[in-house]
Amino acid sequence: xxxxxxxxxxxxxxxxxxxxxxxxxxxxxxxxxxxxxxxxxxxxxxxxxxxxxxxxxxxxxxxxxxxxxxxxxxxxxxxxxxxxxxxxxxxxxxxxxxxxxxxxxxxxxxxxxxxxxxxxxxxxxxxxxxxxxxxxxxxxxxxxxxxxxxxxxxxxxxxxxxxxxxxxxxxxxxxxxxxxxxxxxxxxxxxxxxxxxxxxxxxxxxxxxxxxxxxxxxxxxxxxxxxxxxxxxxxxxxxxxxxxxxxxxxxxxxxxxx
Amino acid sequence: xxxxxxxxxxxxxxxxxxxxxxxxxxxxxxxxxxxxxxxxxxxxxxxxxxxxxxxxxxxxxxxxxxxxxxxxxxxxxxxxxxxxxxxxxxxxxxxxxxxxxxxxxxxxxxxxxxxxxxxxxxxxxxxxxxxxxxxxxxxxxxxxxxxxxxxxxxxxxxxxxxxxxxxxxxxxxxxxxxxxxxxxxxxxxxxxxxxxxxxxxxxxxxxx
Amino acid sequence: xxxxxxxxxxxxxxxxxxxxxxxxxxxxxxxxxxxxxxxxxxxxxxxxxxxxxxxxxxxxxxxxxxxxxxxxxxxxxxxxxxxxxxxxxxxxxxxxxxxxxxxxxxxxxxxxxxxxxxxxxxxxxxxxxxxxxxxxxxxxxxxxxxxxxxxxxxxxxxxxxxxxxxxxxxxxxxxxxxxxxxxxxxxxxxxxxxxxxxxxxxxxxxxxxxxxxxxxxxxxxxxxxxxxxxxxxxxxxxxxxxxxxxxxxxxxxxxxxxxxxxxxxxxxxxxxxxxxxxxx
Amino acid sequence: xxxxxxxxxxxxxxxxxxxxxxxxxxxxxxxxxxxxxxxxxxxxxxxxxxxxxxxxxxxxxxxxxxxxxxxxxxxxxxxxxxxxxxxxxxxxxxxxxxxxxxxxxxxxxxxxxxxxxxxxxxxxxxxxxxxxxxxxxxxxxxxxxxxxxxxxxxxxxxxxxxxxxxxxxxxxxxxxxxxxxxxxxxxxxxxxxxxxxxxxxxx
Numbered sequence: 001x002x003x004x005x006x007x008x009x010x011x012x013x014x015x016x017x018x019x020x021x022x023x024x025x026x027x028x029x030x031x032x033x034x035x036x037x038x039x040x041x042x043x044x045x046x047x048x049x050x051x052x053x054x055x056x057x058x059x060x061x062x063x064x065x066x067x068x069x070x071x072x073x074x075x076x077x078x079x080x081x082x083x084x085x086x087x088x089x090x091x092x093x094x095x096x097x098x099x100x101x102x103x104x105x106x107x108x109x110x111x112x113x114x115x116x117x118x119x120x121x122x123x124x125x126x127x128x129x130x131x132x133x134x135x136x137x138x139x140x141x142x143x144x145x146x147x148x149x150x151x152x153x154x155x156x157x158x159x160x161x162x163x164x165x166x167x168x169x170x171x172x173x174x175x176x177x178x179x180x181x182x183x184x185x186x187x188x189x190x191x192x193x194x195x196x197x198x199x200x201x202x203x204x205x206x207x208x209x210x211x212x213x214x215x216x217x218x219x220x221x222x223x224x225x226x227x228x229x230x231x232x233x234x235x236x237x238x239x240x241x242x243x244x245x246x247x248x249x250x251x252x253x254x255x256x257x258x
Numbered sequence: 259x260x261x262x263x264x265x266x267x268x269x270x271x272x273x274x275x276x277x278x279x280x281x282x283x284x285x286x287x288x289x290x291x292x293x294x295x296x297x298x299x300x301x302x303x304x305x306x307x308x309x310x311x312x313x314x315x316x317x318x319x320x321x322x323x324x325x326x327x328x329x330x331x332x333x334x335x336x337x338x339x340x341x342x343x344x345x346x347x348x349x350x351x352x353x354x355x356x357x358x359x360x361x362x363x364x365x366x367x368x369x370x371x372x373x374x375x376x377x378x379x380x381x382x383x384x385x386x387x388x389x390x391x392x393x394x395x396x397x398x399x400x401x402x403x404x405x406x407x408x409x410x411x412x413x414x415x416x417x418x419x420x421x422x423x424x425x426x427x428x429x430x431x432x433x434x435x436x437x438x439x440x441x442x443x444x445x446x447x448x449x450x451x452x453x454x455x456x457x458x459x460x461x462x463x464x465x466x
Numbered sequence: 467x468x469x470x471x472x473x474x475x476x477x478x479x480x481x482x483x484x485x486x487x488x489x490x491x492x493x494x495x496x497x498x499x500x501x502x503x504x505x506x507x508x509x510x511x512x513x514x515x516x517x518x519x520x521x522x523x524x525x526x527x528x529x530x531x532x533x534x535x536x537x538x539x540x541x542x543x544x545x546x547x548x549x550x551x552x553x554x555x556x557x558x559x560x561x562x563x564x565x566x567x568x569x570x571x572x573x574x575x576x577x578x579x580x581x582x583x584x585x586x587x588x589x590x591x592x593x594x595x596x597x598x599x600x601x602x603x604x605x606x607x608x609x610x611x612x613x614x615x616x617x618x619x620x621x622x623x624x625x626x627x628x629x630x631x632x633x634x635x636x637x638x639x640x641x642x643x644x645x646x647x648x649x650x651x652x653x654x655x656x657x658x659x660x661x662x663x664x665x666x667x668x669x670x671x672x673x674x675x676x677x678x679x680x681x682x683x684x685x686x687x688x689x690x691x692x693x694x695x696x697x698x699x700x701x702x703x704x705x706x707x708x709x710x711x712x713x714x715x716x717x718x719x720x721x722x723x724x725x726x727x728x729x730x731x732x733x734x735x736x737x738x739x740x741x742x743x744x745x746x
Numbered sequence: 747x748x749x750x751x752x753x754x755x756x757x758x759x760x761x762x763x764x765x766x767x768x769x770x771x772x773x774x775x776x777x778x779x780x781x782x783x784x785x786x787x788x789x790x791x792x793x794x795x796x797x798x799x800x801x802x803x804x805x806x807x808x809x810x811x812x813x814x815x816x817x818x819x820x821x822x823x824x825x826x827x828x829x830x831x832x833x834x835x836x837x838x839x840x841x842x843x844x845x846x847x848x849x850x851x852x853x854x855x856x857x858x859x860x861x862x863x864x865x866x867x868x869x870x871x872x873x874x875x876x877x878x879x880x881x882x883x884x885x886x887x888x889x890x891x892x893x894x895x896x897x898x899x900x901x902x903x904x905x906x907x908x909x910x911x912x913x914x915x916x917x918x919x920x921x922x923x924x925x926x927x928x929x930x931x932x933x934x935x936x937x938x939x940x941x942x943x944x945x946x947x948x949x
Contacts, residue, residue: 437896
């Protein structure tokens, strides 16, 4: 009855479901797992510090994925998580924070996030609603609006976390041209290279999601990371055992492909 | 010979409008963008209609009415434009989401997880093979892929010399891969510029 | 790090990029006006796909599916045209379809245009255009499992069950080769067509090529054309230079310019950084 | 009644049941289930085709807001964009996409606009090459070096400079790059599966 060649895959799927269930249950208990440091995140402090020195603003861009689309929104949410962290720092050090928003639907969420960060730092008066600048829902209008903003405001730090497509090169090139410290991250692996080369620090792929969970310490988001780690370890084990067995002259491929 | 086709002239004007963005965003580049978005959205609808036509017209002409059922259900999607009937759109959206997600999950299992793991395990055979070059290359592939894969562990194996070394190898390997992406992408971007230049200089202005 | 820059680097950063844009434009125009023919080698990935097509059995069914938005078509066109021409040369039957809204019209224009010589193959018997099918990856999955479930008429609005070619074409298992053109499209095919056991060979967008190498190694892709370069190589194998050769001739100089700019920019960066260090 | 239908649990349940069906059907061969899955999949395509119009309505509503408020500098462009959209739809639906007028619009307006927009990236990549691509450390130096080798191997002139570029580039792509991307693709698949399952159970 089981389709030949897919039995092992079914087992993997069941294992994945189990891991998700276990980690989700554990997240309810409130014990937070340890998570490794993510290189680019440490640089955020320095970047904000530079904004203090130079008196220029900090710009945080959460991409044009929006919060409606099921797939792209994952990255936007992670970006907004990082934004909440940056907003706390800018509130603390009294640096202007500018956010160019790309989707009308996401603006209220961004505004609320930034406001709450300012509130948490005890300075809700420093929050400026006009600095959350909604441009347009259209990709290229948004890109050109953001580029214009970078050129005018000359931010000391330009941070980009979220969904970015072909426009990665445009943002990071313009940011570099005004001398901003650039920290960026996207899960679009095809566009990560442009961030890596043109920005000072870049998060690679999945590091964006981990960064979101890292800065917010949200139990449920951390549990996602943990469940993925478990699954990775299982796969890693299979690959390592398979490789060692193959070197020793045995093959586990028939087992995997049953 | 300069082109006498008004279509070519319009296309040339639009090309120059978009390129004027390189100097500064201006009324012409904005005009071009809004034209583009209008046309793109219109085209999406046209293709949707043609798809539904293809699905429904032939069966309907033969008297088969059952094909209308999904079309009627799909109309619920348009609840999305009204706040009051927004909930209606959730049902067909859930079907779309459920289908796409399940298909992606099973595709990932077969085509990525199992096939690529098998690829790595099979590569290990060459490591002990007679060809030294192939053995070396397979070894590099296996080590790099394992290091890169475990680079994205965030809560397990946080300390130790092995972790540090593996993460270093992973980063260097990824940098090479990213360099390959950038180098190869230049090929595409240059082609796109060339395509427009050929259009302007040969099709429109008739040079060369 | 930014603080330790001398005036020279800052000057470069703040200069007008339009000068560089102009430079690029010049080095793209010059080779068009004065074309230079330069020989090219054929890479292994291209050769593999060519050989695979060459060895297709008589009467095999092949799907060519277009999957790029219209703006990226220039990149796909040389490869798409070359491989379609090759398929028309061979005694195989071809199904053209698109899973992205823009491509069905582009494929139709390619087939009716001067680039393709159909070698007297008859529509509906030897090849067919199925137009566009919605749904993205899910659409491709539905099509791969049953060609007749959703699409009932072809590009011209004719019922497909009256076409002789569609009598044998039932699902992905009846195919000898599936050729996606594009980036995502290839990933969709790997996930949704590959598990049916259908061989896949692709024309890929340049940015995705490095990411597809693992699939070439496992044989999930039987071959791959690297964007315009792959197209040009395929033309060499077919001994019929076309669009690919034109593009490759035109973009070579601008590659050199890009490389020169990278090196120059970095030399200035290091020289000025060295100066700052000495001053300190 | 409609309060019950409005509950959030219903769409979650729909997605879950359909997802489960398509997953189980992939691993277990039951002819009845396969038939149902096939119907659902073809419905999905019809839904997706119908969904293409929703975006247009949302965009239309957004434009309408600008036009009604007479947003300075934008409202007439929105109006123009709407006109273009209506024109495209009218010709495309009444005359089908094979109509010469539709083909004319497609080749002389849609294609040049789209292709030229993409070509902007070509300009940005050269200026970035000069102004932003910096070998800040060993990692980015390695990245740039690989990029240059791949570029040189991609163009015919590369062989004139040194005949070895192609071999080096092929080795880099087929060995180092392959290893790295195998790890990355496996990672993407793990993410896709885990996030996918979570989405199916509405978490």
